Amino acid sequence: MPLDLSANLVELTLAICNVESVSGNEAQLADQIQQALGACNHLTVTRDGNAVVAATNLNRAQRVIIAGHIDTVPVADNLPAQLHHFEREQAIVGRGSVDMKGGVAVMLKLASELVSPRYDITWIFYDNEEVASELNGLGRIARNNPDVLVGDFAVLCEPTSALIEGGCNGTIRVELVARGVKAHSARPWMGSNALHSLSPALATLSAFQPETVTVDGLDYRESLNAVMVSGGIATNVIPDLATLTVNYRFAPSRTAGEVEAKLRALFPDYELTVTDIALGARPGLNLGMAQEFAAVVSVPPRPKYGWTDVARFAELGIPAVNYGPGDPSLAHADNENVPVGHLFDCHAGLGGWLRG
Amino acid sequence: MPLDLSANLVELTLAICNVESVSGNEAQLADQIQQALGACNHLTVTRDGNAVVAATNLNRAQRVIIAGHIDTVPVADNLPAQLHHFEREQAIVGRGSVDMKGGVAVMLKLASELVSPRYDITWIFYDNEEVASELNGLGRIARNNPDVLVGDFAVLCEPTSALIEGGCNGTIRVELVARGVKAHSARPWMGSNALHSLSPALATLSAFQPETVTVDGLDYRESLNAVMVSGGIATNVIPDLATLTVNYRFAPSRTAGEVEAKLRALFPDYELTVTDIALGARPGLNLGMAQEFAAVVSVPPRPKYGWTDVARFAELGIPAVNYGPGDPSLAHADNENVPVGHLFDCHAGLGGWLRG
Numbered sequence: 001m002p003l004d005l006s007a008n009l010v011e012l013t014l015a016i017c018n019v020e021s022v023s024g025n026e027a028q029l030a031d032q033i034q035q036a037l038g039a040c041n042h043l044t045v046t047r048d049g050n051a052v053v054a055a056t057n058l059n060r061a062q063r064v065i066i067a068g069h070i071d072t073v074p075v076a077d078n079l080p081a082q083l084h085h086f087e088r089e090q091a092i093v094g095r096g097s098v099d100m101k102g103g104v105a106v107m108l109k110l111a112s113e114l115v116s117p118r119y120d121i122t123w124i125f126y127d128n129e130e131v132a133s134e135l136n137g138l139g140r141i142a143r144n145n146p147d148v149l150v151g152d153f154a155v156l157c158e159p160t161s162a163l164i165e166g167g168c169n170g171t172i173r174v175e176l177v178a179r180g181v182k183a184h185s186a187r188p189w190m191g192s193n194a195l196h197s198l199s200p201a202l203a204t205l206s207a208f209q210p211e212t213v214t215v216d217g218l219d220y221r222e223s224l225n226a227v228m229v230s231g232g233i234a235t236n237v238i239p240d241l242a243t244l245t246v247n248y249r250f251a252p253s254r255t256a257g258e259v260e261a262k263l264r265a266l267f268p269d270y271e272l273t274v275t276d277i278a279l280g281a282r283p284g285l286n287l288g289m290a291q292e293f294a295a296v297v298s299v300p301p302r303p304k305y306g307w308t309d310v311a312r313f314a315e316l317g318i319p320a321v322n323y324g325p326g327d328p329s330l331a332h333a334d335n336e337n338v339p340v341g342h343l344f345d346c347h348a349g350l351g352g353w354l355r356g
Numbered sequence: 357m358p359l360d361l362s363a364n365l366v367e368l369t370l371a372i373c374n375v376e377s378v379s380g381n382e383a384q385l386a387d388q389i390q391q392a393l394g395a396c397n398h399l400t401v402t403r404d405g406n407a408v409v410a411a412t413n414l415n416r417a418q419r420v421i422i423a424g425h426i427d428t429v430p431v432a433d434n435l436p437a438q439l440h441h442f443e444r445e446q447a448i449v450g451r452g453s454v455d456m457k458g459g460v461a462v463m464l465k466l467a468s469e470l471v472s473p474r475y476d477i478t479w480i481f482y483d484n485e486e487v488a489s490e491l492n493g494l495g496r497i498a499r500n501n502p503d504v505l506v507g508d509f510a511v512l513c514e515p516t517s518a519l520i521e522g523g524c525n526g527t528i529r530v531e532l533v534a535r536g537v538k539a540h541s542a543r544p545w546m547g548s549n550a551l552h553s554l555s556p557a558l559a560t561l562s563a564f565q566p567e568t569v570t571v572d573g574l575d576y577r578e579s580l581n582a583v584m585v586s587g588g589i590a591t592n593v594i595p596d597l598a599t600l601t602v603n604y605r606f607a608p609s610r611t612a613g614e615v616e617a618k619l620r621a622l623f624p625d626y627e628l629t630v631t632d633i634a635l636g637a638r639p640g641l642n643l644g645m646a647q648e649f650a651a652v653v654s655v656p657p658r659p660k661y662g663w664t665d666v667a668r669f670a671e672l673g674i675p676a677v678n679y680g681p682g683d684p685s686l687a688h689a690d691n692e693n694v695p696v697g698h699l700f701d702c703h704a705g706l707g708g709w710l711r712g
Contacts, residue, residue: 169542171541171542173591184662185527185579185581185583185603185605186525186527186605186661186662186663187661187662188579188581188605189577189579193561193581193582195558195581195582195583195584195585196558196561196562196581196582197562198558198585199555199558199559199561199562202551202552202554202555202558203555203559205549205552205555206552206553206555221545223541223543223544223545225541225544225549225551225552225594226549226551226552226587226588226595227541227551227588227590227591227592227593227594227595228551228587228588228590228591228595229551229554229585229586229587229588229598230585230586231582231584231585232582232583232584232585232601234583234584235529235583235584235601235603235632236583236603237583238581238583239582239583239584242585245588245591247541247591247592249541249542249544276591305542305543306540306542306543307542
């Protein structure tokens with residue numbers, strides 16, 4: 001049964017949730033999306049693996065990319081999705097309702113409705129977002145068909161409780177290594193305790209006052225934390241090696257060189273190895289088109305802290321924001337559920353902006 | 357072939373080394389020791405498992421216990437033992453030469469020679485010292501035949517490079533636990549970092565000035581060290597649990613209650629659990645008979661730091677020292693070897709004292 005894009009948002013969300021599409025199993029849902037959008041004369045539809053791209057070609061001066069993934073984490077006895085009537089609101093309960101088939105439903109509905117939007121729009125429905133980064137459908141499109149990913153601004157319809165969440169912080173992880181000299185713990189003065197040498201690093205971390213950095217009008221709260229520690233091989237041996245893994249979440253205005261230098265200055269007494277770095281994404285809320293969008297969504301934009309695929313757009317030089325139905329803290333939860341109100345809010349927000 | 361106690365110390369040590377007696381396989385060596393000592397009319401010989409006890413019964417006012425284990429760690433292609441002629445000295449090379457068949461040879465030689473010593477002597481040759489504590493032959497004798505372990509002073513012929521090493525430090529291990537609140541590392545302010553909470557403990561450890569405590573005339577150097585640390589379950593999670601294992605080696609004059617209270621006072625902000633405690637052993641060098649012994653061995657006594665079976669004597673209220681041939685740092689080494697000079701030094705030291 002093909003997707004009926006003329007159905008209301010609740011019926012459409014339920015229908016999409018109930019085509020199970022755990023990462024790697026997106027073919028059926030991609031087929032239905034391709035078929036439904038293929039019937040829209042104002043869209044040019046292409047397929048890349050299990051990703052579907054639909055674009056208007058109206059020669060508008062600017063182009064917006066609106067993207068969302070169609071895969072979910074594994075089902076936890078929470079399909080088929082169902083509409084529940086709570087005291088104050090209705091909600092759709094089931095796997096994918098929040099992350100992010102509610103957003104996909106809003107996208108599909110608007111893709112079919114916006115025959116003559118104020119900007120050209122490229123709608124991207126992609127696969128494999130919930131699994132290893134190298135499988136990510138958006139990344140694959142960037143490699144295989146970079147021309148698809150051309151635009152002036154992007155909206156990722158990940159759940160944000162229907163608020164605009166701009167950009168994302170970057171993240172760098174480093175390992176700090178302290179070395180000593182092994183000895184029997186009965187004669188520790190024959191050695192040197194590497195674990196005790198972590199003391200200045202932990203003192204620095206405990207005392208650190210993270211900055212809040214304003215980027216494109218949003219305040220990004222930074223943080224610096226130890227996330228793992230290891231040291232010691234036996235209870236009667238003075239450790240000659242101790243390792244502290246530190247995670248710095250930094251504002252999207254900072255460069256890789258800057259954050260690495262900052263960490264080296266904070267921890268001068270350790271061997272420091274960068275094990276992972278992903279730059280943040282600027283929210284682009286200084287752009288005219290972004291400000292128009294924010295004006296339609298009456299609640300002020302706020303910064304996004306977690307790293308999302310908006311950073312993939314940032315790498316391509318495209319400012320991006322997150323905006324979608326559902327409480328992100330319920331993503332992946334067994335009781336994942338999206339308030340029906342969010343679906344209509346997002347439909348009105350995105351639609352009101354793009355309709356112009 | 358029985359052991360020939362009239363052979364010289366080198367031949368006797370080689371013969372004992374070459375009766376392989378890895379822990380659990382001591383029967384043959386115990387048989388030979390029992391047979392050789394049984395031929396000495398001045399000794400009463402008894403057997404407990406693979407331990408042999410030989411005692412004089414001269415109604416002396418005081419009794420000395422002289423003990424050594426007859427088992428070794430596994431052979432590492434280092435048997436049969438051989439006499440090597442180095443430039444400056446001769447040494448017996450092979451498994452057990454240091455730990456502690458050189459000492460057993462000295463004991464057997466003296467046991468046969470000292471027909472009329474100044475104190476009554478109980479010679480104990482025991483099994484299973486190198487394995488789990490509950491198998492220890494000396495411990496088994498204490499349970500089965502406590503009357504055997506009666507004396508005013510004890511010498512354990514463990515390797516000490518032929519110096520008197522008195523008593524041993526005690527050891528206590530505690531786990532310090534810090535708790536926090538888990539959070540995603542993108543939003544650490546939603547949680548509380550347990551790992552950062554280890555900072556005061558490490559600062560205390562780094563700054564700690566351990567005491568040196570004089571007990572019965574020997575200076576026991578104490579120490580306080582972190583030996584293990586763990587914390588963190590994933591690199592994107594703020595840890596809610598961190599554990600630091602701390603080892604305090606304390607002078608034999610301290611009680612269990614005292615050291616636990618001291619640690620609780622040093623680390624008031626943590627959940628503290630005692631995971632292991634073994635009290636030290638006083639060297640008893642204030643005793644007249646110990647001072648006579650020290651006078652014969654011209655090098656001054658020094659404190660022992662590692663925990664040895666002298667603590668078993670301490671539990672029974674018997675002061676004890678270590679004194680035996682061989683460098684203790686070569687015990688268990690594949691190139692284990694005992695200088696012939698040590699054998700004769702110990703024979704002269706113990707014999708000179710006991711002969712009176």
